[in-house]
Amino acid sequence: MSSDDNSTKANQSSGDSGDLAAILASGGARKKGSRWLWRAAAIVVLVGAGYGYYVYSSEATAYTYATSPATKGDLTVLVTATGSVEPTVQVDVSSEQSGTVREVLVDYNSTVRKGEVIARLDTARFEADVKSAEAALLASNAAVAKAEADMNSARVSMERQKTLVGNRVSTQQDLDSARYNYEAAVATKASAEANVQAAEASLEQSKVTLAKATIMSPIDGIVLSRDVDPGATVAASLQAPTLFKIAGDLRKMELQVDIDEADVGQVAVGQQATFTVDAFPDKRFPAEITQIRYASETINDVVTYMGILTVRNDDLLLRQGMTATADIVVQAIRDSLLVPNAALRYTPPESLGARRQSSSMFSLFRPPRMGSITAPEPAGGERTVWVMRNNVPTAVNIEIGASDGQNTVVTKGDISEGDKLIIDATAKSG
Template structure:
């Protein structure tokens, strides 16, 4: 019996205590605390090591600055527009008559003078119409002569009967009949005279149509297009086909450009410009703004206004339809202080100490600073800050900016002087 009790106690003692398993016993709590202390010490050591690494790395970073000197100079504000070269005068020639082309006297690039015959229609029918109109006119004139004779005869008969009535030889009824015949003869004469006028008009119309059989040039110029050959039939209608296109004097042309609505307020009559065409990529041609039309043109929701520039083409290098890119000088500023636009976009590097972010900042390497509003562009005028390198140290300088050409900006006022080295960029390097 005693042996059985002894074995039971031994079995009880050999089983693990539940408090030891859960760590709620005194010895378990001590072990758990030691584990927490070890983990905290490891975190502190790792964080301290990383912090020392990055802080020493940041302290050992040096910067190489890219600079450009502010300078005195001239600045031109340019508005760029695209368009095409066109003749100052261009005329489409059609035929006012229907008929068959008998002869064509010109071809492409033929120089013509005002009144030169370009082509001729077959005139057989037109000449017959003229002869018919002349015959009708002659007949009408003959009828007038006959009517005048009839009127004279009727007048004589009426006067004779009037005297006979007075002497009571003839009756009043006979006199009334004679009066009627006289009035009718007068009316017939008026009708025939009107017929003569109508016949004369028909003759003039037939002669005009005969003259229109010769298609002539209305201006001095050159033939750009010819769309007809001898033997072709042309039909006169409201949409008559174009037979010839004539350009005026090509020594004086115009450049038609589309000015963006954002720039139209800057473009004025008399401003100078230069333009390039693909045919002569290494050459610029001068031009001058003649007018900017008030009517707008909208293509794909883009609103533009037609600008017309006069072009001197004495060398005849430019041809109608050539595409061109024009640079219009809308503002010129002479002898002013200029700063590069890249200097306006620059901000100095941000030190890691000023970045914030607590412990996480230790895991971020130093970053180079750039302008936070670089997308805003440097064109806006007003108070700005640039950084000047003095004694190898960046110094901020406040300035007031003005117009820009996209690369340089006018400095209207401020502490910046010519030849000051403004910082445009910076790059980090290891000081060690």
């Protein structure tokens, strides 16, 4: 081998050594760079995890919850209706006769008895009619007496003619004439007796007319109104004006209320109630449903049915026409688990649910959730309430019963007395 060949080999060997060194140097640089990349990635991951936890923690404490406990107690379901207090018996008194009022014997609030005279009309004309009828009756009786005498005379004459005809002293024609006169006398007497009956009826009518000039109370009670004074002229007709209003015993009254058609199905005869009137706002009066009328009434486009409640008024505090508001007890439930209605209306804030369900790279690093975030789907007649358990809102499905507008009976569900039910949530500021 020549020196040139050796020199070429040496140069090749030197070049190979340089390439290897370069490769080794490049590999070391890549290894060092990869180490820095891993360190940077780890830092990013840690920062993201910390930020995600911070966001999660911020979301979890972003609301302040107002709660109300589940309680054991009684619940009364009421139907409210308005109406007025009225007497159980009220009579409008008018005059059956036309005339001039001579005297009025009662005033407002007068206590009267059945048959007691409360007013009189001028009776001069009516008394004259009675006397005239009495005279007519006397004349009729006299006519009967004369007719009877004439009849007796005709009978005697007829009997005489019969004898004379038998003795052939008188003719048959004379007998027939006597018989005719007798029969006419009998008819005249019958007519006179009928006239007596007519005269008696006329006299009776005159006496009735005279009696009707005296106005009497038809019932025991109290005079509520008096709309007539002495000297006033009264005209009797089908639309005769009311002179007096008389109420029966005011110690027993009735409350007439308008029950809404939406509530009438819950109201029944025998149910108890209490009511108030504006005159005594702090006093509640007891009452009892005695009648629910089938006929409807429409008031301001609202269909109602009249309910009648009996009321004792022994102390006479209640007066006719007083406006009243009644609370009728349609259901009374004892010793039941109750939840506030506000808890049934509560739903968690939508913004909280949206943030919790959002997807981001930081959600991978959030701690596990505690409690239900969205309520399980209620079945049938179930309702969902939210209970604070371990300081976390938890959805619970329950079945409910009657409600009084403030609280509702729980018939089934994972709720116990004292559980704190969420009724409101307020976002924290800052």
